[in-house]
Amino acid sequence: MxxxxxxxxxxxxxxxxxxxxxxxxxxxxxxxxxxxxxxxxxxxxxxxxxxxxxxxxxxxxxxxxxxxxxxxxxxxxxxxxxxxxxxxxxxxxxxxxxxxxxxxxxxxxxxxxxxxxxxxxxxxxxxxxxxxxxxxxxxxxPKPPEIEGLSSFGGTTIHTARWDHSVDLRGKRVAVIGTGASAVQLIPEIATEVEHLTVFQRTPIWCLPKPDGPLPGAVKWLMGKIPGGDLAARAASQAFVEITFPLAAHYSAVVPFGKLGEKAGLRALQEVRDPEVREKLTPKYAVGCKRPSFHNSYLQTFNRENVLLETDPIARITKTGVRTEAGTLHKIDVLILATGFKxxxxxxxxxxxxxxxxxxxxxxxxxxxxxxxxxxxxxxxxxxxxxxxxxxxxxxxxxxxxxxxxxxxxxxxxxxxxxxxxxxxxxxxxxxxxxxxxxxxxxxxxxxxxxxxxxxxxxxxxxxxxxxxxxxxxxxxxxxxxxxxxxxxxxxxxxxxxxxxxxxxx
Known part of the structure; x- marks a missing residue:
């Protein structure tokens, strides 16, 4: 055998x-x-x-x-x-x-x-x-959206999970479909170089402040040289992660992070100057129902003159762009699918x-x-x-x-x-x-x-x-x-x- x-x-x-x-x-x-x-x-x-x-x-x-x-x-x-x-x-x-x-x-x-x-x-x-x-x-x-005409688009189509680095977005009219975790990271990065960016949003996402920043060389040196320094950093990090998801998600009555997160999210939304856009970006569900995102410039991106938030549902994709149910045609050169994964x-x-x-x-x-x-x-x-x-x-x-x-x-x-x-x-x-x-x-x-x-x-x-x-x-x-x-x-x-x-x- x-x-x-x-x-x-x-x-x-x-x-x-x-x-x-x-x-x-x-x-x-x-x-x-x-x-x-x-x-x-x-x-x-x-x-x-x-x-x-x-x-x-x-x-x-x-x-x-x-x-x-x-x-x-x-x-x-x-x-x-x-x-x-x-x-x-x-x-x-x-x-x-x-x-x-x-x-x-x-x-x-x-x-x-x-x-x-x-x-x-x-x-x-x-x-x-x-x-x-x-x-x-x-x-x-990767999970492409089920939208009529997707394959008929005559420009360039990219899914965030299979990024094509040969595509130059500078000076292009770009559309992003989706506002999940990938989109939240992507949108602020490309908004500064494209001619115009249209973001198609089905469901707004809670975007919370991200406690991020560069790690100074002195801090990295100390963590490497002081006995247990890296373990202390890991312990603090683990405690933060545990409180903000496992405990908050599974013991929500005891660890009310959802309510605290919602307050932080609403404060962050105040940085969006246009009240109509701010309202469109405000979730109608509680923090925790879906994966929130953490970013410090995503919401402010919608203050840019070259960025449009579109919440009218997509009817179909045409050879030249994206048409919404209200009949508006957004002409674009590049279509980015930030639609996540199966x-x-x-x-x-x-x-x-x-x-x-x-x-x-x-x-x-x-x-x-x-x-x-x-x-x-x-x-x-x-x-x-x-x-x-x-x-x-x-x-x-x-x-x-x-x-x-x-x-x-x-x-x-x-x-x-x-x-x-x-x-x-x-x-x-x-x-x-x-x-x-x-x-x-x-x-x-x-x-x-x-x-x-x-x-x-x-x-x-x-x-x-x-x-x-x-x-x-x-x-x-x-x-x-x-x-x-x-x-x-x-x-x-x-x-x-x-x-x-x-x-x-x-």
Whole structure:
């Protein structure tokens, strides 16, 4: 019988894939392969290079605990520095040597007879693996708007997630569709160079002041030289992040950040001079219903004479521009789609077809039973398949905390399988159900269930009306990754196999 090509295949070489690879290597599981669609590591920071792209939490939290950096140029680092950080740690830990670039996984099927995953690739070949880790994240698949005539536009069209640096916007008439996080960063950057900018807004966004600024060299020097200086900066950053999202979102009655945020947002809106424009920019839903943005010049951009905010719905896109329902035609040269990503839509969760035991399709399972995964990682019926950013895994803290928490969980399961000589580890249905019902029972205190959220058009909500965030403080997610019951998984051996026991070659 053919053995697996690799013990573990990691799908994606963004920070989730990089972190998983590092932890596997440190645990002695060297036989693993990363498969990455892009030509290099970085994930989000490889694909997103639009003007103004930056991290939206303090940089001291947006990094691995075991690879701390103190030389960020700003409190909120620009995208190029995050890309450089990914490059550096991938080089240091030999991740590139384990990565197959320029390849997309298009399907995964579990072979029950031999307990292997058979992975189909965009190159037309097959890779087999004992275990698979989905590390593709959710903000990876660009979501073009469903607007009539989009393909008929005669000028240049760019999506923010696939920026074309060969396009010169100077002196051009430009339109931006969308006012989400990417648009908030992009719009102030390009408004100063274009001839005219029209921003098409469907739903206004809460834009809060950003506690950002350059990090003086003396501060960076002190953090690097004083014992524990970098840890103190990280602790302060972590506390800020915890208060402003995990605690505020999941315990809104106890931590009233939403109300404080709304006051700060309304004060910031006063910087918009035109009262009619200010009213259009004012959200009609509470802070927290959808992802707020943090920026110190986005709102003021609408004071510029060459910037127009258009809130009349788009009827269609023509060869020369964008026509609204009222009949106004905005003639443009460049159309920028700041319309975000697929999140809970088909084709992204998961981003490739996954077929488990008895032909069970993961997307169909979630359609029927709602999004769910034990500890945000494993789904019954899909042995040896783990997801770094699965439903009810992310609590709103730093993605790096999520990566470290989930990889710790995965490694505990792999080590248990190794100890038992098992070729399959599958979460028990009763354990998954227990976790799912516990998550639902906690959501009453979350900020997302305010009445005004109905008009927010938030990607937080899936097709079932759920918000699959993990309602827990960060310390609980860490503790659970260390203490969850390993017997919540069933460990079995393939009926016919020529493989050595799990990890025997490590």
């Amino acid at each position: 053919r053995t697996a090509d690799h013990e573990v295949v990691i799908v994606g070489a963004g920070f989730s894939g990089i972190g998983t690879s590092i932890r596997l290597t440190q645990a002695g599981i060297h036989d693993h392969l990363l498969v990455e669609e892009g030509d290099d590591v970085g994930g989000t920071w490889y694909w997103n290079t639009y003007p103004g792209v930056a991290v939206d939490i303090p940089s001291f939290s947006y990094q691995f605990s075991f690879e701390r950096r103190t030389d960020w140029s700003r409190i909120y680092a620009p995208g190029k520095e995050l890309r450089a950080y990914a490059d550096d740690i991938a080089t240091k830990h030999g991740v590139r040597a384990k990565t197959r670039f320029g390849t997309r996984i298009t399907g995964a099927t579990f072979d029950e007879d031999v307990h292997l995953w058979r992975l189909e690739t965009s190159a037309g070949d097959e890779i087999t693996a004992r275990f698979v880790v989905g590390a593709t994240g959710v903000l990876t698949q 999140v809970f839509e088909h084709g992204n969760m998961p981003p490739f077809r996954v077929t488990g035991r008895d032909g069970l399709d993961l997307e169909a399972f979630w359609d029927e039973h709602r999004f769910q995964a034990y500890e945000g990682i494993s789904v019954p019926g899909f042995p040896n398949f783990f997801i770094v950013l699965g439903p009810y895994g992310y609590n709103g803290s730093s993605y790096f905390n999520l990566i470290e928490t989930q990889t710790r969980h995965i490694l505990r399961v792999l080590k248990r399988a190794r100890a038992e000589g098992a070729t399959a580890a599958e979460v028990r249905r009763e354990a998954n159900d227990r976790y799912f019902h516990a998550m639902l029972a906690r959501r009453g205190g979350q900020i997302f269930w305010q009445d005004s959220c109905a008009v927010a058009n938030s990607y937080y909500f899936d097709a079932h009306g759920d918000v699959p965030f993990r309602p827990a403080p960060t310390i609980e997610t860490v503790w659970r990754s260390l203490r969850f019951d390993l017997d919540d998984y069933a460990y079995t051996r393939a009926p016919v196999t020529a493989d050595e026991p799990v990890g025997a070659a490590a």
